Amino acid sequence: MESFGDMFYTEFAPAVRASAIELQSQRNSIQLEELLDALMQALPGYVMLINKQRQIVAVNPAMLCVTGVADTAELVGLRPGEALNCIHSDDAPNGCGTSEHCSVCGAVLAILESQHTSGQASHECHIAFKGNEQRVIDLKVFATPIVIRGEQFTVLALQDISGEKRRDVLERTFFHDVLNTAGGIHGLATLLVEHKNVPSHVEDEYKNWLVEMSGNLVEEIHHQRKLMMAERGEFQPQIVPVAVRDLLEEVHKLYRHHDRTPGRELVLADVPDCTLLTDRLVLRRSIGNMVINALEATPIGGTVTIYATKTSSVVSINVHNVGVMPREVQLQLFLRSFSTKSNVGRGIGTYSMKLFCERYLNGKVYYRSTADEGTVFTIELPCNP
Template identity: 40%
Template sequence: MSLELRPRPERLPTGHRHPLPDSRRAEPEEIDREVALVARSPVVGALLDAADAVLLVLDRHRQVVAFNACRDGTALGHVAGLRPGEVLGCTQAQHPGGCGTARACESCGALGAITASAGLGRPVEAECLVTSAGSRTPFEFNARATPIEVGGEPFTVLSLRDISSEKRRDALEQVFFHDLLNTVAGLRGWADHLRRPAADVPRATERLDALSRQLEREIRDHRALILAEAGTLVPQRGAAAAAAVLEEVEAVFVRHAVARDRTLEIGGAPRLELETDRGLLVRVLVNMVRNALEATPPGGTVRVACEAWSGGVRFAVHNAGAIPPAVQARIFQRSFSTKAERGRGLGTYGMKLLGERYLGGEVSFVSTEEAGTTFSLCLPLPPPSAFDAARRAATA
């Protein structure tokens, strides 16, 4: 007796784009027949019983005909005929054509694995991010699609293993150490400069002070993001003037490397005072400005504005570049980045998490080829009584 080693599944690269498949669906009578056919298969039954991940058996239209999380016919009846994104409550599945028909589905790892597996006739793996309706935190799965044959008909077994925790840890560490090492390199460079006979001591002292403050800020930001992800971050609310917030943001980039050869224009702020966590607010705005500067070529300009907004205040950061439409649909998903090789990916996700869940605002963006890209944070103003109490507490 000999054992045949099965080849490793083909791995689709992160961000792989594929054509959208045929959106046609099977009729209900056909789904009922397929459900009955698969239910009689001892091989499929063994797979469903043994799997330690979510397992979906899909027909050629990518519709569910068996599901290991549903062990009785009544439960299966709620998902039979649905597609994977519809079972998981994916926001993209709300598209009129359902799961697999929205523009963002072109880069869906699960859909890519399903279609590639059917075409190649062998297992295919990919990573998949799913933002469920009503949830601000996306799920991250390792999706493996394996073609099988039951009763002479083709089906696909789709395994979805939750890798959210490990991806979150990897992304946090990647971003943190990337920024930390850059700042430490700057500190070492200016420390070496001080050893030279003709060192410019005042300038080196100024840069060392600025870099040490930047290092402290990066450590605090990383800690805040970890606490926010865990749901244990407690905002420290108090009175904060909109103009003072913008001054603090501007000060961060006075000597920042990312602003080199670029112009940062910060407009005047209306005489508005907020009741908010000033530190978290500055973190969100700094993140917006930094992302805009990174997306701006040398010689370009990033503009920051603040204005009264219906019931509150709106901060806006604009740069001239445009975000491709396929990227826009995934811009706030954790670990998604157009700059993956640079170790980033929590910038937009972090500003969404902190700005909405902990500051109670709304983070959004608009991006077109004609107008460029503008990220906004809209914060409500507190009622007069609440504001007065916050101001008294801040000045006591």
């Protein structure tokens, strides 16, 4: 039976590694293949030659550049996630490929598939780097088998598709929401123009709706601009005193009759009387993301509960629903390009919550999801000094 300290322990891909002697022998063989070296230097993107144990034997200049090292020897023997400083590369004691998170990593999946089928495999991969800046990239991964002097290797080519993914998210979320809101504004404006004898009280109601919907449209545009600035490290939060009870009452009012989730009950439970120094609009939007995700995951007739707790050092804002997230969903939850929805969705929500609250509001975003408790998302922020 495997133990956590075992050199063969793994939660996904095989953990065993080639010895230093084996790696040196492989390096010597490859250095004799001038054509292979020339091809690797010419390939675009980040390119690695890896052995059967998924360890790096050779790389191209772009790989040296992205890892910040000057000599290939510094990367030899590492696995791809270790070389790229992936945030999950040391989740398990035997490194890249052996933790539970690796089971949904496109790079590991492509390598294993290529090794198994002896053919080219391609997957998409999202890598979050270690460090406080929370830098992330989306990659298209191509794994191609190659035999060198009788030994099996894999050419692993990584293409940065972050820009493409950002555009995709923009189309799936921002443009979708803006068009929906703009369509509603246009519809109401058309009613006012085409129906001259609308009762005054109805006309006043339509005008109020127009003001509210146009305000939502402006907020949506501003939020997308903030998100783009946040990803570039340029966002400046507007820190003001925020009464937690008032904020949660506002969120409750905004979402308790939301048109996308009819038939669900939204309950505001216990909230302590306390004040935070934070960005009110960003925090309200982040809590709103938690609420709308919980409502969408709740069947008609179900209940979602908002509540808060306070200790001497932190305030925790929580949203609970009775559902349980599949483990595969949990492992990818905070990825920018991940969505649980098969159609046009809001996959950016959990990612933006974590980005804003952890990087700019000095907080933490986390969840727990069990059969006994259901699912609770939490934003934890420091109390006022």
